[in-house]
Amino acid sequence: MKVLIAGSAGQLGRALQACAPSDAVITAPAEADFDITDPDMVDAVVAAAHPDLVINAAAYTAVDRAESDEAAARAVNVNAVGLIASAARHAGARLVHVSTDFVFDGNASRPYLPDAPANPVSAYGRTKWAGEEAARDLHGAPLIVRTAWVYAATGNNFVATMLRLMRERDEVRVVADQIGTPTHAASLARAIWALQGQTRVFHWTDAGVASWYDFAVAIQEEALAIGLLAREVPVIPIRTEEYPTPARRPAYGVLDKSASTALIGPARHWRAELRDCLKDIKMHAGNRT
Numbered sequence: 262m263k264v265l266i267a268g269s270a271g272q273l274g275r276a277l278q279a280c281a282p283s284d285a286v287i288t289a290p291a292e293a294d295f296d297i298t299d300p301d302m303v304d305a306v307v308a309a310a311h312p313d314l315v316i317n318a319a320a321y322t323a324v325d326r327a328e329s330d331e332a333a334a335r336a337v338n339v340n341a342v343g344l345i346a347s348a349a350r351h352a353g354a355r356l357v358h359v360s361t362d363f364v365f366d367g368n369a370s371r372p373y374l375p376d377a378p379a380n381p382v383s384a385y386g387r388t389k390w391a392g393e394e395a396a397r398d399l400h401g402a403p404l405i406v407r408t409a410w411v412y413a414a415t416g417n418n419f420v421a422t423m424l425r426l427m428r429e430r431d432e433v434r435v436v437a438d439q440i441g442t443p444t445h446a447a448s449l450a451r452a453i454w455a456l457q458g459q460t461r462v463f464h465w466t467d468a469g470v471a472s473w474y475d476f477a478v479a480i481q482e483e484a485l486a487i488g489l490l491a492r493e494v495p496v497i498p499i500r501t502e503e504y505p506t507p508a509r510r511p512a513y514g515v516l517d518k519s520a521s522t523a524l525i526g527p528a529r530h531w532r533a534e535l536r537d538c539l540k541d542i543k544m545h546a547g548n549r550t
Contacts, residue, residue: 262286265312265354267297267345268319272413273359276450277318285454288312297341307348314457315349316357317342317396320389324363327384328507338388339395346400355404357457358396359449361389362409362441367511374517375407375462383508393462402460406453409466409514410476413446414541419473423480424542427494437474437498441514442466445534455525464516467531474498476531483536489543 262285268274269289281287288310296302297319307315321327321337342358349356363386364379381387396403412418426433444466452465471479477496484490501510522528 262314263310263312264288264314264316265290265307265310267295267315267317269295271318271320272416272418272446273318273411273449275415276413276446277316277453280447280450280454282454297345298336300344303341303344303348304351307345307352307354310352312349312352312354314355314357315345315352316359316453316457317345318359320359322385324383324385324510325507327388331384331388334384334388335391338385339391342392343395343399346396346398346403350400355402355457355460356396356400357404357406357453358393359453360393360405360407361386362407362511362514362516364390364393364407365511365514367439367513369513369515372515372517373464375464375520382511385508386511404456404459405462406449406456407462407464407516408444408449409441409516410443411446411449412443412538414538414545419443419476420480420535420538420542423477424484424490427481427484427490430494432495432497433477434497434499434504435474435477436501436504437472438500439510439512439514440470440472441511442468442470442516443476443531443535445531445538447537448529448534452521452525452528456521459524463521464518465521466516466518466528467534468528469530469532470515471531472498476535479532479535480539483532483539487539487543489539489546 321334327334366380412420
């Protein structure tokens with residue numbers, strides 16, 4: 262199986278390569294060699310790879326910046342998705358496109374099913390929803406995997422930010438009234454490989470639910486337990502209005518993944534995945550010393 266990965270240098274792109282099936286022949290060009298906003302380059306790279314499967318793990322994820330520059334978000338999250346979807350269709354390749362809980366408004370009181378009505382409340386969410394539509398319209402039969410709160414041992418993410426702040430500050434203040442599910446990029450990558458033969462919308466996160474505050478508390482507890490942090494600092498729960506941001510976040514972004522787990526088995530709890538990630542961070546830190 263020949264597989265082309267867009268966004269190969271991102272945290273999901275790296276995870277996809279790390280856990281690729283043994284029969285997968287991976288083409289993972291660097292961003293400079295695969296500018297997904299360049300129509301000619303997209304066509305040339307896809308044609309040269311002759312892929313059976315194209316995985317779009319690239320996205321514009323600067324949620325707050327998108328509020329003042331939606332055009333930049335649209336270039337990556339919508340226009341580029343259309344280019345990739347069209348090129349994949351012309352190559353006769355299957356397409357996997359990764360999306361987000363931000364396509365929902367966060368007003369639900371139970372986990373969102375894959376066919377729940379979209380109602381994004383931010384520029385980022387609007388562009389991700391439009392990107393899903395572009396994938397459907399221009400490919401025809403993509404697999405769309407929605408996820409949430411993705412982090413990894415490398416890259417810029419909530420885990421890395423919390424570890425830095427917990428080392429630098431005497432206390433950390435974290436929003437406690439936004440609910441979702443942390444998702445380890447490695448877990449998401451494994452699910453994508455297991456689902457890649459499907460052609461509809463699925464949801465995948467790790468198991469369980471948490472607030473950002475719960476997630477931060479767990480990061481500190483697990484990091485202290487393995488010596489990744491040297492001291493404990495107070496983690497203070499705050500309300501969303503105490504931490505104003507340009508973009509509105511869904512207050513409730515839990516995704517119903519029962520259709521996914523029925524096919525590929527249960528997800529591990531987010532805290533178990535977090536523990537694995539922190540061990541990886543510690544190992545990488547040790548290798549650098």
